[in-house]
Amino acid sequence: MSSYILPFRGWLAGAVLLFALEAAVYWFGAPNPYDRNNFLQFAFAHDETPQRAFVYDKIKAFADSHPTIVQSGDSSGFYGIEPSVVMRHLPPGVTYLNMSCCANLGYNGYYNILDLMLTHNPSIRYAVLHITPYTMPLRELWESDGAALWGTPELKVFGDAVYEEYLGIWRIFHLPSLAFREEVTDFAYYLHGRFMQLDRPLINNVNYIEFQKMFRQTLGWMPEDDPRNGVSATECHVAPPKFFDVWTLRYKTYLQQILETYAAMVRSHHAKLVIVFQPVACVLGTGPGTAEASAVIERFKRDNPDVDIPFPLVSTWPADMFSVPAHVRHEYTDRVGDRLGEAMAAIIARDGVTGSASQPRQ
């Protein structure tokens, strides 16, 4: 053996051993590819962020489910849009999937979810971005992964993780045995359930238990069960923050930047972008920024005729229909679903898409 190779015998032996073990895990353990990532922490006696767990479970369940329409966005859609209600208005065979989660996924996260779903499912013809005007695009929701959303340390924006763990280049290092991280860490950390109080902390999270019970049957929807009744009648602030765009040397709204980026991505997958704003309870008005945001949207519509924005930025509904400003109470989700279903039906009819929509895109 060459004298230059000799010192590396240990490394070669390690590589051979690692390869053999991973091959064995791959063949005999048949790991789920959507478990082979670092998306969740599985840290010692430490809560997972519930929102991360929602996204993890949704991706694992639906990443290859071949819907016709996929929705991504903040919690307004997660709690507001029940796919079965929307599908009542759609041609038979056209399916609707709700992949929305929460604001701390950020616009990067909504984007990455849509990108992931469009990459894995050639059946998708429509990508719906469903948001509430309360979470207008701003810096920490677009380019600051890890930022504490609204100054809350527990609400860290984590949208980049969707890209890194499911789409990015470093996935090549996700070995098959990574899929068994939960089992291995549970065994070591909780001594096979001996420390039950701290075992899988999320088990004790009421929201998560509810979510687990139903999200597969409801295609991603979860009813809002926030006990708060109604929001106070105040003026809302729906203004589009700006940044200095070094490419054009002009100030630009994050809203415009995001709309353009989403449109380009969805277009690249030969699908159609639909942007939906949930109604708001801003019975006393929406502040001086609303006109500017609406103007940005109107301009975007003019420049991108292939993108559908079926509702105005601000549609005011009575305050008692909401539990919190961004969430419609579950008694009223039919109305939000019907509203969207009718709009989607019109778009589908106009585009001539029929019940055989599950055909792959051209």
Next chain:
Amino acid sequence: MQFNSYFFVFAFLPGTLAGYLFLRKTPFANAFMLAASIYFYAQGALWYLAPLFFTALLDFFIGQEMEASGNEKYRKSLLVVSVVANLGLLSVFKYTAWLTADMSRALAPFGIAISPILLGLPPAISFYTFQSMSYTIDIYRREFKPYRNVIDYMSFVCFFPHLVAGPIMRARDLLPQLAANRALPSAETVSNALFLILFGLFQKTVLADNFGLLVETFQRMMPNGSAVLPPGIGLLFAYAFAFQIYCDFAAYTTIARGVARLFGVDLMRNFLTPYWSTNPSEFWQRWHISLSTWLRDYLYIPLGGNQHGNLNTLRNLMLTMFLGGLWHGAGVFFIIWGVYHGLLLVIYRLVPIDAFLIKRFGRVGRIMAMILFFHLVCLGWIFFRATPEQFLPIMRSIIALPGAVLGTVEAYSDYWHQVAQNQLDFLPVLKGTIEGLILTNRDLTVYGWGLILYGIPLLVTDYLGWRNKGEFPDLFARMPWLVRGVLIVILIYGMLFFGRREANEFIYFAF
């Protein structure tokens, strides 16, 4: 840029290495390394480069000027400019927020309102200012001749493996290596360097970050000064932080040394199994060695060292450790930590406790001295990590531990009486007592288990290193190749399953 990122390990490092190997024999090698180092450092923010360049270039030109001048008065004033500029810059960035915040609080009762000035702290500023300062001091002392090539000099200050968290290298040790056309590292060196990197990554992601998680968990249990920690958690806090800061800092240096060796450069050892020390003097010869020796050479000895009587020696020790504490951070507790270590040095000098224990009990006495001193160090770490509000809950929890243990033992005392009278078997009662201890001190048991889980690999590797008068990675070269292979796989699986996923900066990035 973080050492513990995919981008660094699989893109930046191989790319920089390839570029260096390609340019190695050309005059552009150091320019390339400098560019790579600047890219590495400026990932956080471009403005970080301004104080770095200011410090480095100022000292470069002062060094040239000092060397050219034979006028001692002028040379001395140049040195003063260098020291004042470096320490001034460091103070502005590091202490302004602290001082103005304290001043704001102090003046508020008198109706005077001033806003604290919050300046961002450029990473590594404490490291590169000390490094750059040692360059001008060495030139002033005529212990080192300045280099004329500014690129070579800048590559010394900015050399990316050690730029952010040391070791603090002296120009006389590092600059000649960087300025020379270095030979390719041997295969043995490369293999060992790769192991340093792998082991450092394991230390950081598996050990340091998980100990850190425990520390954060304990801190969340103390939202304010009136919080009550369960008995013993305060002790676990001290242990967990002692292990976290050691593994974190040692990991950085281990990776830095491994990376530097791939470029044919030797960086000094910064740690040498410090928790096996029996006294403070030995500890500081094993902990953050590059800072300890810096403080010794540029502060303690110029103050007079141990040459002017006992009282002056003790004063010099206290002053050096006080400034060492201040170097670590802006806050009263950092100063207390420094003074506390100064006091330990003084006390051990006056009353050599370790020498007494070793003389009296031999090998057992040495172990006792180690355990005693380790706990004294842990007490110091509480000052270092806890906020002033957390200090009392931690101490109360430590004090409550013996009571909790004795309480459980007392609850089972009737059973033990029966064991003594041969009415009950020993083992079932022992088992019952232990189970009772666990049940009544659940937090202590669960988090104690976490500490043990990560403490075992640390204890084993550190012990092996200490027994062999080095660090664990030094043993790699001596292992049979099959054992090396198995060890590599164990470390990789350790990181794969147990490495903490949340992005974690190295602690000393903030210093």
